[in-house]
Amino acid sequence: xxxxxxxxxxGFFPEIIEAGAVKLSGExxxxxxxxxxxxxxxxxxxxxxxxxxxxxxxxxxxxxxxxFPEMVEKLAALYEACNTYFVAWGxxxxxxLQQGCERHKIANPIAFEDxxxxxxxxxxxxxxxxxxx
Numbered sequence: 182x183x184x185x186x187x188x189x190x191x192g193f194f195p196e197i198i199e200a201g202a203v204k205l206s207g208e209x210x211x212x213x214x215x216x217x218x219x220x221x222x223x224x225x226x227x228x229x230x231x232x233x234x235x236x237x238x239x240x241x242x243x244x245x246x247x248x249f250p251e252m253v254e255k256l257a258a259l260y261e262a263c264n265t266y267f268v269a270w271g272x273x274x275x276x277x278l279q280q281g282c283e284r285h286k287i288a289n290p291i292a293f294e295d296x297x298x299x300x301x302x303x304x305x306x307x308x309x310x311x312x313x314x
Contacts, residue, residue, distance in 0.1 A: 194224075194280055197252065198222055199238065200256065201215075214259045219245060220252045221244075222243070223249055265295060267291045269296070269297075271300050275291070275293070275296045
């Protein structure tokens, strides 16, 4: 019988366990770079089975993963300040990246000014269209 309390440990914060990025040319939208990798959790190496199942990630995937600082380096190699957008659905991806960088004591290579919340952008456009109708 599983008797360990269920829940998050004190001070818990989310860690990135999978990273994916695609860099597209602004002229013709051809792929000019990409990143796809599992990221080994550093602070909470034992992941809950329910979370792993939800993400469809296996223990073997985690063993093959790269360390967070290496993932940040690869992300930084794709990023050109003021010329690249970090696009995500919602604001949590940027927040988790920022918090991970702070916890690892490394700089976040992505400027907040280059972050685009696609969900907010689409919702804002929908609200503007509703006002016009």
